[in-house]
Amino acid sequence: MGEDWRMRSLSRFGARLGPLQEREFRLLWIGQSTSAVGDSLIPVAIAFAVLRIGGSATAIGLVLASFTLPRVVLILVGGVWADRLPRQLVMVAADLVRGTTELVIAALLISGVAQLWEIAAGAALIGAASAFFVPAATGLIPQTVSADRLQQGNALMSLSRSATGIIGPSISGILVATVGPGWVFVIDAGTYAASAVSLALLRVRRLVTAEVREGFLAELASGWREVTSRRWLVAAILTFGFSNVAMGPVYVLGPVIANQRLGGAAGWGLIVTAMGVGGLLGGLIALRWRPSRPLAMGFAISVAFSFPMFALAPPLPLALIMLAGLLALMAIELGNTWWYTVLQQQVPPTSLSRVSSYDWLASIAFQPIGFAITGPIAAVPAIGVSATLIGAGVLSLAANLGVLTVPDVRNLRWARREPATEAPQPAVVEGHLAGPRAGPVELEEPEP
Numbered sequence: 001m002g003e004d005w006r007m008r009s010l011s012r013f014g015a016r017l018g019p020l021q022e023r024e025f026r027l028l029w030i031g032q033s034t035s036a037v038g039d040s041l042i043p044v045a046i047a048f049a050v051l052r053i054g055g056s057a058t059a060i061g062l063v064l065a066s067f068t069l070p071r072v073v074l075i076l077v078g079g080v081w082a083d084r085l086p087r088q089l090v091m092v093a094a095d096l097v098r099g100t101t102e103l104v105i106a107a108l109l110i111s112g113v114a115q116l117w118e119i120a121a122g123a124a125l126i127g128a129a130s131a132f133f134v135p136a137a138t139g140l141i142p143q144t145v146s147a148d149r150l151q152q153g154n155a156l157m158s159l160s161r162s163a164t165g166i167i168g169p170s171i172s173g174i175l176v177a178t179v180g181p182g183w184v185f186v187i188d189a190g191t192y193a194a195s196a197v198s199l200a201l202l203r204v205r206r207l208v209t210a211e212v213r214e215g216f217l218a219e220l221a222s223g224w225r226e227v228t229s230r231r232w233l234v235a236a237i238l239t240f241g242f243s244n245v246a247m248g249p250v251y252v253l254g255p256v257i258a259n260q261r262l263g264g265a266a267g268w269g270l271i272v273t274a275m276g277v278g279g280l281l282g283g284l285i286a287l288r289w290r291p292s293r294p295l296a297m298g299f300a301i302s303v304a305f306s307f308p309m310f311a312l313a314p315p316l317p318l319a320l321i322m323l324a325g326l327l328a329l330m331a332i333e334l335g336n337t338w339w340y341t342v343l344q345q346q347v348p349p350t351s352l353s354r355v356s357s358y359d360w361l362a363s364i365a366f367q368p369i370g371f372a373i374t375g376p377i378a379a380v381p382a383i384g385v386s387a388t389l390i391g392a393g394v395l396s397l398a399a400n401l402g403v404l405t406v407p408d409v410r411n412l413r414w415a416r417r418e419p420a421t422e423a424p425q426p427a428v429v430e431g432h433l434a435g436p437r438a439g440p441v442e443l444e445e446p447e448p
Contacts, residue, residue, distance in 0.1 A: 019149045024204055025141075027199075029153075032157060032198075035194065035195040036191075039164070041188055042184065042185075045181040045185060049119060052181065053115065062120055063119055066121070069124070071127045071134075072364055073131075075357045076223075078132035078135050078136070079357025079358070080216060080357075082136035082353035090132055090133070091133050091137060092199045094129040095196040097126075098133075099188075099193050101125045101126055103185070105118070109180065109182030134357075154336075155283050158282070162283050166280065172184055232295060233343075239299065239400060239402075240359070242399035243305055244362070244363050245366050245367070245369055248374045249309060249388050253385055254308070262318050263318070270322055271308075275329040277326055278328065279329040282333030286337035289334070293410065294342050295410075297338070300400075301331045301335065302400040304327045305332070306397050308325045308328050311324035313390050342414070343356065345414065346415060
C-alpha cells in the first residue's frame, strides 16, 4: 500500500515537471536557469564595483538608472523586432551583446582602470539588449512546450529565478570579498554564453502570418490595438503599473527602517531572503494550482502585496515583517505565472512579443517612479515614513481590488485546449513552419 502511494506521488510530481521532458523547453530552461544564476550575482557586484572606484550612493543610482532608461525607451522596439524575427535569434544576439559588455567591464575592473562613466555606459548597453531579450522570451516559451504544459513551463521558469535569487546575493558577496567584483562579471558573461548556446540549439516552429509586413510604426500600432481590444488586458496592465509604484517604498524605506529599528543590514537581509523564499514557494504552488478564473484569483491574492508596507510602517517585529514579505512574493510569483500563461494563450502568437512589451513597459516605467517619489514624500514632516508606507499599502489594495470590478477580468477563464502528451508538431504553411494560434478568450456570462 505504502509503495503504491509513493509511486503515485512520484508520478504526480513527474507530471508537474512534464515540460522538462520536451527537448526544446528543456534546453530553454537549462540556458535561462544558468543565466539567472549569473544575473543574481550582479546587483551586489555592481554596487561594490562602483564603491571600489570611489563612487557613492548617488553613483550607484546613476549606474542603475543607466540600465533602466534604455529598457524603458527600447522595450517597445524590442517587442516589434521579436515579432518580426525568429525570437531565439533575437535572444541570442541580446545575450552576445550582454556577455561581451560584461567581459569589457570585467577587464576594466580587474585591471584597476575602470571609471564610473564606463560602468554606466556598460550598464546602458546591457539594459538596451535586455529590452530586446525580454519580449522575445515571453513569446518563445509557448513555442517550446505543449499547450497543456504551458502553465507548468512558466512555473518552472519562475522557480529557477526565485531559487537563484535566494542564494545568488550571498554567493556574490563572498566572491566580491575574496576575488573582487570584476570576476563576478566574468562569471555572468559565461552564463550569457551558456544561454546563447542553448538558444542556438533550439528547433522551434517558425510563426507565419498571412499579413503583409508593415512599417515599424504601423506594427507598433498593431500591437497596441491588440492590447486595447481586450479590456481585461488594459485593466491588468494599469493595475500592474499602480502596484509597481506602491512597491517602491518597501525597497526605499525598508533598508532605512531596518537600519534604525531591526538590527541593520542583517535584518534587511533576512527580510529579502524571506521574500525570495516566498517567490520559490509561489513557483512550487503554481506547478499544481490552476484556478478556473486565473486573473480573478491572481488579483484577489494580490492583496498580499500590501502586507510588507503595513508591516514596516509601525514597524512590526522582524519575524512578522519576514512573513509579510514571504506572502507578498508568493502571491507575486503565483499571479505572474497565471498572467504569463493567460497572455500566451489569449494573444495571437505573431503579436505576442509586441503585446508583452507594452505589459513590460508598465512595470519598468512605473517602478522607478515609485523609487523616485518615495524619499521626497517621506521627507515631508506632515507625512513621514509610516504614513508613506500606509499610503502605498492603500494604493496597492485599491488597485488590486478595484480591477476586480471589471467584468472581463473577473470572468476570464483558461482557453480550452486538447490535452497533449508530446510537443506539438509543426504545420507547414507555404513552405514555412507555423505553430497553432491561441484559442479565443472564454468569458463566463456575468452573474445577475
